[in-house]
Amino acid sequence: MGALTLRVFYRRRLRPLVPWVSALVVILLLISLYLLADALRSSTRYESLYLWLLGFNVVGVLFLLGVVVANLWRLVQSVRAHVPGARLTTRFLGAFVALSLAPVAIVFYFSLDFIQRGIDSWFDVRIEQALGDALELSRASLEVRMREALRVTTRVSGMMADTDAEHAALELDTLRRETEATEMTLFGAGNMIIASASDDTQGILPARPSEAMLMHVRQGNDYIGLEPAQLDRLVIRVLTPMRGYGLNSGAGSLGDPEGGRTGLSGLRSETWLLQAMFPVDPRLATLATSVQDAFHQYRELIYLRHGLKQNFALALGLALLLSALTAVWLAFVAARRLSAPIRELALGTRAVAAGDYSLRLPVQRNDDLGLLVRSFNTMTARIAESTEEAHRLKEDADAQRDYLETVLQHLSSGVLTLDEHAQVRHANAAAATMLGVSLDELQQSSLHGLCLVHAHLNPLCEALHAWLDHEGVVELGQEVRLFSESGRRILMLRGAPLAHDMHSGEEGGLVLVMDDITAIIQGQRDAAWSEVARRLAHEIKNPLTPIQLSAERLRRRLGPVVGEEDGKVLERATHTIVQQVEAMKHMVNEFAEYARTPEFQLEKLDLNALVRDVVDLYRGGAVRVRRDLAEQPLWVDGDTGRLRQLLHNLVKNAVEALQESGVTSPAGPTVTLRTRLRADEDGVELCVGDNGPGFPPELVEHIFEPYVTTRPKGTGLGLAIVKKIVEEHAGRVHAFNPAEGGARVLILLPAAAVPS
Amino acid sequence: MKSWLLVGLLGWLVGLAPLHAGEVRVTHVAAEVREGMLYVDADARVDLFDAQREALLSGVPLTFAWEFSVEQERPWLWSRDVESQAIHARIEYHALSRLYRVIWPDSEESATFATLDGALEALTHLRALALAPASAFPKNGAYRGRTRLRLVLENLPLPMRPRAYFSDRWQLASEWYLWAP
Numbered sequence: 029m030g031a032l033t034l035r036v037f038y039r040r041r042l043r044p045l046v047p048w049v050s051a052l053v054v055i056l057l058l059i060s061l062y063l064l065a066d067a068l069r070s071s072t073r074y075e076s077l078y079l080w081l082l083g084f085n086v087v088g089v090l091f092l093l094g095v096v097v098a099n100l101w102r103l104v105q106s107v108r109a110h111v112p113g114a115r116l117t118t119r120f121l122g123a124f125v126a127l128s129l130a131p132v133a134i135v136f137y138f139s140l141d142f143i144q145r146g147i148d149s150w151f152d153v154r155i156e157q158a159l160g161d162a163l164e165l166s167r168a169s170l171e172v173r174m175r176e177a178l179r180v181t182t183r184v185s186g187m188m189a190d191t192d193a194e195h196a197a198l199e200l201d202t203l204r205r206e207t208e209a210t211e212m213t214l215f216g217a218g219n220m221i222i223a224s225a226s227d228d229t230q231g232i233l234p235a236r237p238s239e240a241m242l243m244h245v246r247q248g249n250d251y252i253g254l255e256p257a258q259l260d261r262l263v264i265r266v267l268t269p270m271r272g273y274g275l276n277s278g279a280g281s282l283g284d285p286e287g288g289r290t291g292l293s294g295l296r297s298e299t300w301l302l303q304a305m306f307p308v309d310p311r312l313a314t315l316a317t318s319v320q321d322a323f324h325q326y327r328e329l330i331y332l333r334h335g336l337k338q339n340f341a342l343a344l345g346l347a348l349l350l351s352a353l354t355a356v357w358l359a360f361v362a363a364r365r366l367s368a369p370i371r372e373l374a375l376g377t378r379a380v381a382a383g384d385y386s387l388r389l390p391v392q393r394n395d396d397l398g399l400l401v402r403s404f405n406t407m408t409a410r411i412a413e414s415t416e417e418a419h420r421l422k423e424d425a426d427a428q429r430d431y432l433e434t435v436l437q438h439l440s441s442g443v444l445t446l447d448e449h450a451q452v453r454h455a456n457a458a459a460a461t462m463l464g465v466s467l468d469e470l471q472q473s474s475l476h477g478l479c480l481v482h483a484h485l486n487p488l489c490e491a492l493h494a495w496l497d498h499e500g501v502v503e504l505g506q507e508v509r510l511f512s513e514s515g516r517r518i519l520m521l522r523g524a525p526l527a528h529d530m531h532s533g534e535e536g537g538l539v540l541v542m543d544d545i546t547a548i549i550q551g552q553r554d555a556a557w558s559e560v561a562r563r564l565a566h567e568i569k570n571p572l573t574p575i576q577l578s579a580e581r582l583r584r585r586l587g588p589v590v591g592e593e594d595g596k597v598l599e600r601a602t603h604t605i606v607q608q609v610e611a612m613k614h615m616v617n618e619f620a621e622y623a624r625t626p627e628f629q630l631e632k633l634d635l636n637a638l639v640r641d642v643v644d645l646y647r648g649g650a651v652r653v654r655r656d657l658a659e660q661p662l663w664v665d666g667d668t669g670r671l672r673q674l675l676h677n678l679v680k681n682a683v684e685a686l687q688e689s690g691v692t693s694p695a696g697p698t699v700t701l702r703t704r705l706r707a708d709e710d711g712v713e714l715c716v717g718d719n720g721p722g723f724p725p726e727l728v729e730h731i732f733e734p735y736v737t738t739r740p741k742g743t744g745l746g747l748a749i750v751k752k753i754v755e756e757h758a759g760r761v762h763a764f765n766p767a768e769g770g771a772r773v774l775i776l777l778p779a780a781a782v783p784s
Numbered sequence: 785m786k787s788w789l790l791v792g793l794l795g796w797l798v799g800l801a802p803l804h805a806g807e808v809r810v811t812h813v814a815a816e817v818r819e820g821m822l823y824v825d826a827d828a829r830v831d832l833f834d835a836q837r838e839a840l841l842s843g844v845p846l847t848f849a850w851e852f853s854v855e856q857e858r859p860w861l862w863s864r865d866v867e868s869q870a871i872h873a874r875i876e877y878h879a880l881s882r883l884y885r886v887i888w889p890d891s892e893e894s895a896t897f898a899t900l901d902g903a904l905e906a907l908t909h910l911r912a913l914a915l916a917p918a919s920a921f922p923k924n925g926a927y928r929g930r931t932r933l934r935l936v937l938e939n940l941p942l943p944m945r946p947r948a949y950f951s952d953r954w955q956l957a958s959e960w961y962l963w964a965p
């Protein structure tokens with residue numbers, strides 16, 4: 029956490045300061061280098077700061093080196109991470125560095141060589157020889173003066189020999205004046221000053237010789253030396269031993285190991301030292317000093333030659349490093365500034381490639397790169413607008429398609445689209461229901477494949493093939509009848525070819541719209557029959573009662589008056605009339621019942637319980653009535669009375685058919701009522717079958733129509749009423765002869781919700 | 785045969801050793817209070833490297849500095865400088881007279897010597913240096929004197945300095961010699 033905070037602090041606060049600090053360091057280094065060069069030019073102003081300036085330069089150069097290395101490290105990291113613009117920055121940097129470092133390196137090489145050669149050119153053996161000769165000449169001219177001074181001093185020492193201390197002091201100043209010496213001093217035993225004479229009245233003490241000089245003279249030698257004095261003056265110091273007489277103090281001189289001899293007057297013979305200081309002619313001294321200074325300066329320069337070269341090379345090296353590092357650093361800055369818009373463009377391009385068109389790059393320049401950035405922004409804005417428009421259009425199209433899909437799926441008409449190879453491209457739920465196949469199967473099949481699997485669809489396929497094979501026909505309008513387990517369906521087919529879809533690239537095909545007109549046709553037929561039945565009942569029932577009454581009156585009036593023979597005929601005839609009129613009344617009532625629109629009272633009831641009640645009524649008859657019921661209750665919304673009538677009609681119809689046909693099956697005549705749940709149809713199935721001869725094949729299709737019957741006594745209305753009740757309950761009924769024999773009537777009623 | 789080998793080895797070892805090993809060492813410092821003034825006598829020994837001898841003969845003057853300081857020792861704090869003084873002495877070669885000259889810039893005194901050793905001898909024996917008045921040292925304090933002698937590199941010609949700063953042969957400075965005032 030701490031490291032993260034420090035890193036964030038560095039990136040946000042410190043890193044922006046680095047360029048400014050670097051620029052300040054460069055400026056300070058330039059000033060420092062100037063001062064360093066000034067110090068090297070033997071200027072005394074910054075000489076004392078030399079070490080500090082050198083140290084500051086080294087630290088500054090190291091700082092710049094650190095900045096450059098840090099920049100280089102960041103660049104390498106960026107290149108490795110494939111940061112956009114990193115490689116371009118590297119190329120810019122390489123070009124800048126090459127352009128700047130090459131001339132700097134060339135200038136450095138030639139400058140260094142020039143300095144080396146320039147310093148070497150200062151020195152010449154002949155000049156050194158000449159200066160040495162000049163110094164030697166000065167020495168020679170001074171040695172003449174020195175020998176003269178020695179001679180004079182020796183002469184003075186001879187003149188003062190064997191004098192005592194008191195006299196010596198008196199004579200010394202006289203002799204100094206005569207010999208033009210600036211100072212004469214006599215040193216006695218123990219280097220005590222016996223006498224001294226000087227032309228410098230301000231000086232208190234005479235110039236004492238060093239121990240080495242004293243040692244030299246004590247050994248009996250003369251000493252002569254040239255010594256520098258104040259104000260570039262030269263003096264000649266001469267020391268010579270002499271013999272004198274000092275006071276007898278009873279102690280020998282420390283500097284006279286041989287001791288002394290004692291004179292008669294009480295004085296002691298001692299070895300004294302006479303020191304004389306002679307001035308050198310000022311003009312000669314000045315010239316000689318000048319020659320010496322020049323000689324020293326030249327020798328010093330020769331001695332310092334190596335150091336000078338090193339210092340100049342060091343200063344030049346620092347200048348080179350400063351220039352090179354500054355150039356590299358500025359190259360980094362320039363390369364970044366140049367590549368920044370391109371890096372931003374690359375990032376923007378990536379964003380566009382990733383689908384983000386909202387990015388707008390900041391325009392900070394007015395040059396060509398700025399123009400490029402502006403163009404990029406315009407381009408992305410237009411792409412964004414186009415994408416937005418396309419997106420909106422797509423959403424509209426999707427909404428429209430969803431709308432159409434919803435409409436299609438909720439359409440009562442079945443819709444099928446086929447491609448040119450009769451492969452189903454699209455189908456709605458109504459189409460699947462009408463064709464009696466599942467929607468998934470329908471949508472994944474071809475029409476031909478469907479007909480192969482589902483034989484009841486053959487009439488449809490035949491109609492379509494006929495249509496497709498017929499050239500020039502562009503629209504289809506045909507009625508097709510399909511027979512399946514769920515009954516007969518009459519479909520009205522309408523078809524049209526589809527145009528080629530330019531957008532989706534789909535080839536043209538067909539669109540089929542199917543309408544189930546079974547109910548309509550049936551309704552029309554039922555309505556017609558009801559009207560017929562109602563009129564028939566009305567027209568027939570009215571004359572029946574007068575007929576019956578007339579027949580009974582005939583029998584009653586004529587019976588007593590006719591003979592026995594005729595009376596029997598009359599009785600038989602009127603009985604027949606009355607009986608047939610009763611039969612006709614019964615038939616007319618049934619017609620009336622068929623035509624009647626009953627009060628319908630729907631309630632939730634268990635079909636199994638109803639079947640059990642009805643079957644129980646037929647127990648013990650000649651025909652066995654058996655039930656095969658589903659285990660669970662089968663709930664339907666229905667009218668109990670009407671459904672009970674339906675069951676009675678079916679059972680009674682089957683029983684009578686079996687009785688009339690005289691079934692000889694080993695199991696005996698049997699009627700079976702079977703119920704089951706049809707989850708696929710969301711309905712309840714009731715199947716009533718027998719083991720009789722079955723329906724006559726020619727009547728199967730019309731078995732539910734009125735007056736269609738196979739029995740001589742049947743009215744032909746039993747199954748018609750059954751069908752009417754089924755349709756009143758929104759169900760379907762279908763009669764067929766199964767392959768194993770017998771007849772079957774299959775009823776499918778909508779299932780009701782299970783009561784809580 | 786073995787003795788010859790031994791002599792040869794010794795000769796090789798002697799040959800490896802520098803001809804003149806440079807060293808500066810303060811050998812003795814004595815302090816005395818006279819007439820209300822603290823006087824100091826100091827002795828040192830200076831052995832120059834060949835580099836310094838060559839520089840002298842090439843006309844480069846060498847400046848030495850005697851550095852004196854007297855500290856008051858305090859039991860709970862660091863010591864406090866009571867008196868500090870530096871005495872400079874410059875040796876230069878006088879080519880005309882072939883003499884060595886020792887100059888004391890502070891007192892403007894000078895002396896000439898025929899040999900470098902003589903000049904160094906004069907430089908390394910300080911006598912009766914008046915360091916500070918005795919009143920600067922209250923009697924209830926504990927004092928400690930420190931003295932050293934060093935070659936002043938800052939007075940070398942500029943071209944020589946970078947090399948001198950980083951060369952062992954030019955680091956001529958004695959350890960601090962402690963003495964009791």
